Amino acid sequence: MMGQRLTGPCITIFLILAMLSACPTFIRLTSASAPADPAIDVHNHLPRGVTLEALIKLMNDAGVRKTLLMPVFYDGDKPNGQGISDENLVVEFYKEQPDRIIPFLGMQRRIIDRKHCLQPDAEAENLLQLAESQLRTGYFRGMGEFILWHYSYSYSDGEQGETVKIPADAPLMKKFLDLAAKYRVPVIIHYEIDEESLPSLKKMLTYGRKVTIILAHNGGRPDPITWKALLDDYPNLFYDLGGMTRLGHYGYASGEYMKNPIDDGKGHLRPEWKPLYEQYADRIVGIGTDFAHPEVWASNQKSGRYSTMIAVFRSLLSDLSTETVEKIWFRNAEKMFAANTSATNAATGATGTVKTGFTGAEAVHVVMVTALAPIVPLFTLEKRKVELPS
Numbered sequence: 476m477m478g479q480r481l482t483g484p485c486i487t488i489f490l491i492l493a494m495l496s497a498c499p500t501f502i503r504l505t506s507a508s509a510p511a512d513p514a515i516d517v518h519n520h521l522p523r524g525v526t527l528e529a530l531i532k533l534m535n536d537a538g539v540r541k542t543l544l545m546p547v548f549y550d551g552d553k554p555n556g557q558g559i560s561d562e563n564l565v566v567e568f569y570k571e572q573p574d575r576i577i578p579f580l581g582m583q584r585r586i587i588d589r590k591h592c593l594q595p596d597a598e599a600e601n602l603l604q605l606a607e608s609q610l611r612t613g614y615f616r617g618m619g620e621f622i623l624w625h626y627s628y629s630y631s632d633g634e635q636g637e638t639v640k641i642p643a644d645a646p647l648m649k650k651f652l653d654l655a656a657k658y659r660v661p662v663i664i665h666y667e668i669d670e671e672s673l674p675s676l677k678k679m680l681t682y683g684r685k686v687t688i689i690l691a692h693n694g695g696r697p698d699p700i701t702w703k704a705l706l707d708d709y710p711n712l713f714y715d716l717g718g719m720t721r722l723g724h725y726g727y728a729s730g731e732y733m734k735n736p737i738d739d740g741k742g743h744l745r746p747e748w749k750p751l752y753e754q755y756a757d758r759i760v761g762i763g764t765d766f767a768h769p770e771v772w773a774s775n776q777k778s779g780r781y782s783t784m785i786a787v788f789r790s791l792l793s794d795l796s797t798e799t800v801e802k803i804w805f806r807n808a809e810k811m812f813a814a815n816t817s818a819t820n821a822a823t824g825a826t827g828t829v830k831t832g833f834t835g836a837e838a839v840h841v842v843m844v845t846a847l848a849p850i851v852p853l854f855t856l857e858k859r860k861v862e863l864p865s
């Protein structure tokens with residue numbers, strides 16, 4: 476207020492502010508020592524062409540402390556494929572920047588298709604053996620993203636994918652759950668919940684009771700009531716918010732199907748989701764940018780989409796309590812993806828009780844990447860044309 480005299484604490488604050496403004500070096504040092512914002516990006520990918528330097532710069536610019544990277548191997552053996560062919564690239568990234576990278580064992584592979592999932596053959600067994608040998612190293616904090624139920628999409632920036640419908644309780648998936656239980660790592664799964672996909676999901680969640688299962692993209696397309704019932708029935712079920720802003724198509728639609736979005740279109744959480752997010756704050760692993768394709772990484776240089784998406788997430792969660800926001804922003808991810816000593820124990824034959832639920836590094840987690848859909852009840856979801864937001 477103009478003309479008011481400064482007294483007591485006011486004088487102290489005034490003096491501190493005066494000192495800070497006269498000392499820009501101090502301000503620079505504090506903000507440069509670490510990203511001011513401790514966000515953890517729990518749903519991102521490592522396709523072809525991504526360099527560690529570029530990634531770290533993106534993270535620094537956006538205020539992201541750690542990024543969970545899930546390698547993409549699609550056509551990694553072809554000159555212009557989307558994926559990489561190096562199984563250990565993500566580990567190399569991690570070794571270079573252990574405080575910034577959360578390495579996952581990539582599961583976006585051609586072999587994880589309907590045929591192999593329903594009838595695992597020798598090739599599938601080879602993949603299981605490879606996965607076990609990789610988990611035995613102790614570097615990997617989880618496996619994913621398993622693409623099991625995914626509607627087709629095609630967008631102007633080059634992202635595209637075909638419809639995939641693999642029941643969640645397929646025999647090969649069960650074998651991966653066994654592996655996840657043995658090495659006590661979470662699994663991230665893309666599984667879009669609708670009336671057709673839900674029954675096999677429940678069977679898988681029952682089979683994997685000892686495993687914490689994370690569904691990507693807020694479960695795909697469920698309405699809040701369906702989602703709440705699943706969270707109540709399956710304490711091993713968790714979820715991430717990968718791509719769930721209006722900027723990411725999983726936040727809005729999947730193929731021709733509308734979803735139950737969590738974003739109201741103006742950067743805020745839709746009110747019907749707020750009670751659920753507050754009640755189940757411990758089950759939301761975190762936010763995620765979901766850059767799965769090389770084209771997205773490349774176009775980001777011009778668009779700044781990564782930073783924008785983080786900013787939108789910040790706005791999206793701003794109506795929640797401080798405690799809930801912190802859990803979603805970084806605390807849950809810090810606990811879930813902490814260094815996993817139990818993987819080493821499994822490799823050396825050490826025994827222990829596999830715990831159910833989210834108890835930090837000791838927990839076994841199956842992470843399913845799921846996407847939220849529109850406000851209509853799940854079983855009345857209609858197939859209708861998608862109008863993408865501008």
Ligand SMILES: [Zn+2]
Pocket residue numbers: 620665691692844
């Ligand atoms: Zn996904």
